[in-house]
Amino acid sequence: MTGMPPVGNGTTEPVVSNSAEHLQIDLHVHSTASDGTLRPAAVVTAAVEAGLDVIALTDHDTLAGWDEAFAACPPGMTVVPGLELSCVYSPSGQRPTSVHLLGYLVDPQHPGLVAELRRLQGERSRRGEKIVEKLVAAGYPITWRRVREFADGGSVGRPHVGRALVESGVVASVDEAFVELLSASGPFYVRKADVDAIAGVRLISAAGGVAVFAHPLAGRRGRVVDEAAISVLADAGLAGIEVDHPDHLPTESAQLRVLAVDLGLVPTGSSDFHGSNKVNRLGEHTTSPVAYRELIAGAWGSRPYVG
Ligand code: AMP
Ligand code: FE
Ligand code: FE
Ligand code: ZN
Numbered sequence: 001m002t003g004m005p006p007v008g009n010g011t012t013e014p015v016v017s018n019s020a021e022h023l024q025i026d027l028h029v030h031s032t033a034s035d036g037t038l039r040p041a042a043v044v045t046a047a048v049e050a051g052l053d054v055i056a057l058t059d060h061d062t063l064a065g066w067d068e069a070f071a072a073c074p075p076g077m078t079v080v081p082g083l084e085l086s087c088v089y090s091p092s093g094q095r096p097t098s099v100h101l102l103g104y105l106v107d108p109q110h111p112g113l114v115a116e117l118r119r120l121q122g123e124r125s126r127r128g129e130k131i132v133e134k135l136v137a138a139g140y141p142i143t144w145r146r147v148r149e150f151a152d153g154g155s156v157g158r159p160h161v162g163r164a165l166v167e168s169g170v171v172a173s174v175d176e177a178f179v180e181l182l183s184a185s186g187p188f189y190v191r192k193a194d195v196d197a198i199a200g201v202r203l204i205s206a207a208g209g210v211a212v213f214a215h216p217l218a219g220r221r222g223r224v225v226d227e228a229a230i231s232v233l234a235d236a237g238l239a240g241i242e243v244d245h246p247d248h249l250p251t252e253s254a255q256l257r258v259l260a261v262d263l264g265l266v267p268t269g270s271s272d273f274h275g276s277n278k279v280n281r282l283g284e285h286t287t288s289p290v291a292y293r294e295l296i297a298g299a300w301g302s303r304p305y306v307g
Helices: 040-049 066-071 111-137 144-151 158-167 174-179 197-206 227-236 250-263 289-297
Strands: 025-029 054-060 078-089 097-104 210-213 240-244 266-269
Touching: 025 040, 025 078, 025 097, 025 266, 025 289, 040 054, 040 066, 054 097, 066 078, 078 111, 078 197, 097 197, 111 144, 111 158, 111 197, 144 158, 158 174, 197 210, 197 227, 210 227, 210 289, 227 250, 240 250, 250 266, 266 289
Parallel strands: 025 054, 054 078, 210 240, 240 266
Antiparallel strands: 078 097, 097 210
16 A cells, blocks of 8 residues: 555554543544645644544645644544545536535545646636636735735635735625625636546545545535435445534434435534634534544545554
């Protein structure tokens, strides 16, 4: 196997504890490698302070934060290397729907994955620049250079444009920027060419990872897929669905909990922490140790980093 990240204490057992039932596990966390505001090392430190035992670093379309997170991982802490892959579910004759797939424990050197992530980085950069051009043409005083500075070499995303809008006094918060100016239904939105969701599940699996559908029914984020689509992705090899997420209403989580049982998918819970770019708190939702173990048992591309 290539690209196996180092394991701090030499064990391949990611969780060795007498009190496994009490482990606090948050499987969806962002850093400055994409649109979070804390560096990967600072995310790990914040997770320890929040009382978490396991976090997964899942930056958008990049693995760039892994090494820094591993290096910052203290004894007793586990960092699961992951990513959040930008996908689109687009069955013929139907409107395409944005889908985010969490991929855990992929081989960071898998050629197909590496190529796809490189393509997505280019897409993000070109599309970010186009959004800025549209905003500038409408008179908003921001620059692409400043947006790139906010992205700081990581995956460029709309939150970085949002920060430029906050800095120039157009809006009071990134959240407010998303209400109209950055909304997918607004006049300044530009699509990026995301990965076909079925191909995305297959790519994560081929790279030795396990795929989990992020915030599948979060209607407040925009249009979502139906249960039939989740079933199609399950057939393609999806391993789990994020049942508990800050953007899910209680009714949506309840529906997903039933669906996970029906489709034989692992139910996860997580915070989708983004530092100060979002209100989500680390550990706001968590994954049970049983679900965590079941999930990672299916992966062979890399291993959790045990500090
Ligand atoms: P992009 O990947 O560039 O299309 O940007 C989408 C990202 O923006 C999502 O992954 C979220 O992290 C973030 N986002 C979406 N809505 C909001 C919001 N209301 N406030 C802050 N960040 C948001
Ligand atoms: Fe994000
Ligand atoms: Fe997401
Ligand atoms: Zn996320």
